[in-house]
Structures are given as structure tokens and as C-alpha cells.
Amino acid sequence: MSATITPLPQQLSFDDALDQHGVTDPGRIFRDPTAAKNKFLPVHRWVNWIAGFSGTFTGSCIDLYLPDRRPGATVLDPFAGVGTTLVEAYRRGLNTLGFEINHFAALVARTKLQCTQISESALSDAIAAYAKFMRPIEQELDHAEGSSGGLAVDPSKLPVPRTRPPKGFRSRVPFFAPLVERKVLFSLDYVASLPEELKSFFQVALGAVMVSVSNYSYEPSLSSRASAGRSSIVNAPVSHILVKKLREMTTDQAALRKELASCQLNPAAAVYRQSFFSGSQEILADDSVDLVITSPPYMNNYHYVRNTRPQLFWLDFISNASDLKALEDANYGRYWQSVRDGEPVQLSFDLPEASLLVDQIRSIKPEKGAYGGPGWANYVACYLNDTDRFCSILARVLRPSGKAVIVVGNSIIQGVEVQVDRFFSILGEKNGLKTIGIYVIRGQRVGSSIVNTGLRENATKKIPLYDAAVVLQKP
Ligand SMILES: C[S@@+](CC[C@H](N)C(=O)[O-])C[C@H]1O[C@@H](n2cnc3c(N)ncnc32)[C@H](O)[C@@H]1O
Known part of the structure; x- marks a missing residue:
């Protein structure tokens, strides 16, 4: 391939982010990115969700990027989980909507938003x-x-x-x-x-x-x-x-109801139990969203579907293996288990850095087939394809000058580091968005994104895992 390779965009530290915004009080932006306090925060403490946001983090993002809380402004979380972003937007009187494929998570998010209507x-x-x-x-x-x-x-x-x-x-x-x-x-x-x-x-x-x-x-x-x-x-x-x-x-x-009543706010809120990819087409008009705060599934193959099987079955949301499969197929990036055996997955966009990465992973331990590089390269390619699709939808639905805060972590796949945050930035730009910054908000994540390296010890020592907030803007 002859195209030139551009360096990946620069990351900034948490302190750089503060400087860049002229913020002197470090509590002002990106507070509690590790979600340490969420277990104690009203409403957010109802259900623990893996890689869930902290209410304080999403609240501080809204205060930073929508400081005037303009009535009628809309906050979207395309991968809503248990609704952390939606609740914080709702509490501030902003219209909010989310998409979530998992029935249990969607129920939790919806119940949080509707509970104030019960006495x-x-x-x-x-x-x-x-x-x-x-x-x-x-x-x-x-x-x-x-x-x-x-x-x-x-x-x-x-x-x-x-x-x-x-x-x-x-x-x-x-x-x-x-x-x-x-x-x-x-x-x-x-x-x-x-x-x-x-x-x-x-x-x-x-x-x-x-x-x-x-x-x-x-x-x-x-x-x-x-x-x-x-x-x-x-x-x-x-x-x-x-x-x-x-x-x-x-x-x-009761506290949430009082809070809303005291500021006489009655924002619109909706949770769609649907994939963002199909649902956004029907539901979101062009230029309709002021702010996106989201965290798509990380590229670590964490299996939301399998891990919530008890809730999905015992609360009667699904009844058989094909229901589970439908959820797996709709998941952002799919799961390694669903894509490892197929034909080599090709990238659906042209980006030399991404092709080189996928080829590099594909060439590792080819003799192991689905369990070696070829299987994992399929997973990485599916994930990057969805990232490109996601960025193109963002570019359509954000209002001009609207922003998106996307929290993701890096991953180590077959011993190769994938700086997922930087790919969100590049693919965002490719789709017409501008990168405001990539802020490392947590530099010491342990373990969970080292996928099948056989090098767990070495990889953890050499390559630190981090979480970053990628902030994109529609010009
Ligand atoms: C990292 S979690 C988000 C957690 C959320 N920030 C919170 O605080 O609860 C990612 C979520 O994306 C959901 N998801 C995966 N693929 C999706 C898709 N195509 N459309 C909508 N939601 C999806 C998963 O079920 C999971 O709940």
C-alpha cells in the first residue's frame, strides 16, 4: 500500500486538559472518571454496570460543554448502559435520549428516568x-x-x-x-x-x-x-x-422528584431498546443533538450479553439461545466468539494505519487460526468498522459546533497495543469532525483489556492501560 501514514493524534494528560480549558479548579472538569463514587450516588447506585460512568463525570462534562443549559438542548448517549448520562442530563432539565440493546440495562435506564412519575x-x-x-x-x-x-x-x-x-x-x-x-x-x-x-x-x-x-x-x-x-x-x-x-x-x-419539582423542569427523556446503528436512522434528525457523552463497549471483548444472562432470562426478557445470538450480533464490534471463524474481515474504510494494524495482528500465530492472530484480527476489524460507522452517524446528528465526549480504553490484543482512543479521533476527523482533545482520564487500568496475549505479565509491565476521553466537535 503506497498511502502515507499520518502519526496518531497526540494525547493530553488530565492536567493538560485543565490547562487547555483555563480551568484552575481540578474538580471542575472530568471529576471522578474512575466512577469511584458511583456506588454511593443517589439513583446511580441502583445497579453496577461494568465500565459504567460515574454520575459526577457525566455531570461535569455537561456543565463544561453545555454550561448555559439552554432549554430544549438535547444530550444523547448512543450506548446508554444503565443511563448515567441520561440521568445527569435529565436532572439538569435537558432533553435526553439513549439507545441500549441490552434489555436489562435499558429497563434500568428507563426506570430511572420514569420513576419520578410514581408516588x-x-x-x-x-x-x-x-x-x-x-x-x-x-x-x-x-x-x-x-x-x-x-x-x-x-x-x-x-x-x-x-x-x-x-x-x-x-x-x-x-x-x-x-x-x-x-x-x-x-x-x-x-x-x-x-x-x-x-x-x-x-x-x-x-x-x-x-x-x-x-x-x-x-x-x-x-x-x-x-x-x-x-x-x-x-x-x-x-x-x-x-x-x-x-x-x-x-x-x-423521592429526592429526584423533589429536585425536578423545585426547578419546575419537565424535560423529555427516552430510552430506545435498540441498536444505535439502526435506531439512529429512524429516530435522530440531522443536526439535532447538542452533546453526546458516551462510552461504547471497549475493545476488550467484555461479554455484556453473557454476563447479564441471569437478568435477561429470569426477568423474562429472552427465552432461548437465538435471542442471545441476536443481542451478540447487534453488539458494537460484535464479539470475538462470533467473528473468529469466518472469512478474514476487511476494513470498510481506507486508512493505512488501521490496515497495517489489522494485518499485523492477523500475522501473529496464524497456525492457531481462530484462536491466534486471524481470529483476533477479525474482531479488531469489526470493531474499527463500527467505529467508522459510529463516527459517520455522529457527524450527521450533531448540531454544528455540537460536541461528543467518547470514553474508551486502549487494548492489548495478541501482544499488540491498540490505541482505540486515537482511532476514534482519526475516524472522527475522516468523517468531518474535529478533535478538540484526547484526555487521558485514568492511567492505571488493570488487566481487563489484555486479550489473549499469552504475554499477560510482560504486556502489563511494558504497556500501561489507560482510559481516555476523546472530545470531537462538528465544525
Ligand atoms: C461501556 S457500556 C456503557 C455504560 C454507560 N456509560 C453507563 O454509565 O451505564 C456500553 C454499552 O453499550 C451497549 N451496546 C453495545 N452495542 C450497542 C449498540 N449497537 N447499540 C446500543 N447499545 C449498545 C452495551 O450493551 C453496553 O451496555
Whole structure:
């Protein structure tokens, strides 16, 4: 290939970012990029989402890039996760919308935005009624607990829930112990009896605590407790745990409702359970978005779909393997597991740096086929193709002078570093956007983006993993 190769755009440190904006108070921009505080922030603390934003980070981005909070301004998160960006925009009275393919994450994001329409007393009554419904059932079930997790009574003598375990759900070890499973199924019986808005609220809470009472845990991928060296859970106070979560959520929704009422704001908010690639075409007009704050899946093959299988199946969003496959196919960049075996994936755009990178990865351990360079090169090419598609949509939907803050991390694939942030910048520019800056917001990420190198130790020592915010602007 004869084209010249341009150097990748320069990255700036967090301090450079502050200087560049003339900011003297370091708390002013990009606060809490590591999401350390999110576990404690009202509403954001409802559900942990891997690579989720911190509310403080998205809030400070909005304050920085939309300081006048012009009424009618629109904030978009194309990969909304559990809705961190959307909630912070909504709290500031800005119109907001998000796309999210994962049913559980979309439910969480939507419930956060709609919860202010439920009265606190309706929630408290429903929680009290749930506790009352569960008390005798749970007492009877607890009574049946025998030694070392067995049952002291004939299971057919125990109360029987109406809800059945999801048929298509498979796990290597039984997901719930028998007693816990019955408690969860009775909880689902109760949830099924609720009107829609209360039902979503309870489903969010159940999805948030479900894995904590199961024989699996997030490490951060979903693994059996035994394989992670944790003891198994033979029984758990399911209704107590759920009520605690529901009460925390009720406190937060009441505070959010008051906050919005006090500033008399009634912004529009929507979450589309749809891929951004197809959904944006139907839903987003040209030049309609003022600010994008987003974090697409990292190029680390973190499997959002597999890791949320419990919530997807047990909350009845999906029922079989083909539903799972549809989600995998819609995922940004796909997954290595879905693309490793096919024909070599070609780049859909012309960029010598990207072609060289993909060719370099493809040439590593070719004898290992799908498990060596050829398989991983397909994954990288799919990811970069989606990045180009994404940038072209951004260039269409942003208003002139509108900005996009995109948080991504670098990756090490087959021992080769991929500076994903810089590719977002180059592909953004190729699609007509301007790079305002690439700010390294976290310089010490560990482990999770070193994918199948066989060089884990060396690679971590030589190449630090970082997260960066790429800020693009439409001229
Ligand atoms: C890094 S997470 C975003 C987390 C989010 N910033 C938050 O704070 O919750 C990336 C999300 O993109 C979603 N996703 C992947 N492909 C998508 C697509 N094509 N359209 C919309 N969402 C997608 C994943 O399900 C995942 O929830």
C-alpha cells in the first residue's frame, strides 16, 4: 500500500486538559472518571454496570460543554448502559435520549428516568405488601433448611410458586440453591401482579441483587462462586435483601422528584431498546443533538450479553439461545466468539494505519487460526468498522459546533497495543469532525483489556492501560 501514514493524534494528560480549558479548579472538569463514587450516588447506585460512568463525570462534562443549559438542548448517549448520562442530563432539565440493546440495562435506564412519575406512597405500599406476602412463605422455607444446604423436608411439601424457572436458561452449576430459587420465584409471582410502572421498579431491584444470592458472582465476568474460590450460598434472606434495595431506590426517587419539582423542569427523556446503528436512522434528525457523552463497549471483548444472562432470562426478557445470538450480533464490534471463524474481515474504510494494524495482528500465530492472530484480527476489524460507522452517524446528528465526549480504553490484543482512543479521533476527523482533545482520564487500568496475549505479565509491565476521553466537535 503506497498511502502515507499520518502519526496518531497526540494525547493530553488530565492536567493538560485543565490547562487547555483555563480551568484552575481540578474538580471542575472530568471529576471522578474512575466512577469511584458511583456506588454511593443517589439513583446511580441502583445497579453496577461494568465500565459504567460515574454520575459526577457525566455531570461535569455537561456543565463544561453545555454550561448555559439552554432549554430544549438535547444530550444523547448512543450506548446508554444503565443511563448515567441520561440521568445527569435529565436532572439538569435537558432533553435526553439513549439507545441500549441490552434489555436489562435499558429497563434500568428507563426506570430511572420514569420513576419520578410514581408516588412515594404507592412504592412504599407495594414494598410493604411484598414483605407481608413473603414473610410466611420465607419462614416456612427457612424451616425446611437442613444441614449443609440440604432440605430437611420433602420438597413436595413446600409451598409452590406459580412462576417457573426460565426453560432456556443454562448454567454450569445450579444458579440458585433450591431454597433461594423458590424465594426468587415467589418474588417473581408478586412482581407479576404489579401494575407496569411498579413492576419495572421491582424488576430493577431484583436484577440488581439477583446474582448476590446465587452461586455465581461478578469477577468481573460472571463466574461460579466455586471457581472464584467463594463458598456456595445455600440459603439467603431474599425478601429482606430485596426490600433493602427497594427502600434505597425509593429514597432516591423521592429526592429526584423533589429536585425536578423545585426547578419546575419537565424535560423529555427516552430510552430506545435498540441498536444505535439502526435506531439512529429512524429516530435522530440531522443536526439535532447538542452533546453526546458516551462510552461504547471497549475493545476488550467484555461479554455484556453473557454476563447479564441471569437478568435477561429470569426477568423474562429472552427465552432461548437465538435471542442471545441476536443481542451478540447487534453488539458494537460484535464479539470475538462470533467473528473468529469466518472469512478474514476487511476494513470498510481506507486508512493505512488501521490496515497495517489489522494485518499485523492477523500475522501473529496464524497456525492457531481462530484462536491466534486471524481470529483476533477479525474482531479488531469489526470493531474499527463500527467505529467508522459510529463516527459517520455522529457527524450527521450533531448540531454544528455540537460536541461528543467518547470514553474508551486502549487494548492489548495478541501482544499488540491498540490505541482505540486515537482511532476514534482519526475516524472522527475522516468523517468531518474535529478533535478538540484526547484526555487521558485514568492511567492505571488493570488487566481487563489484555486479550489473549499469552504475554499477560510482560504486556502489563511494558504497556500501561489507560482510559481516555476523546472530545470531537462538528465544525
Ligand atoms: C461501556 S457500556 C456503557 C455504560 C454507560 N456509560 C453507563 O454509565 O451505564 C456500553 C454499552 O453499550 C451497549 N451496546 C453495545 N452495542 C450497542 C449498540 N449497537 N447499540 C446500543 N447499545 C449498545 C452495551 O450493551 C453496553 O451496555
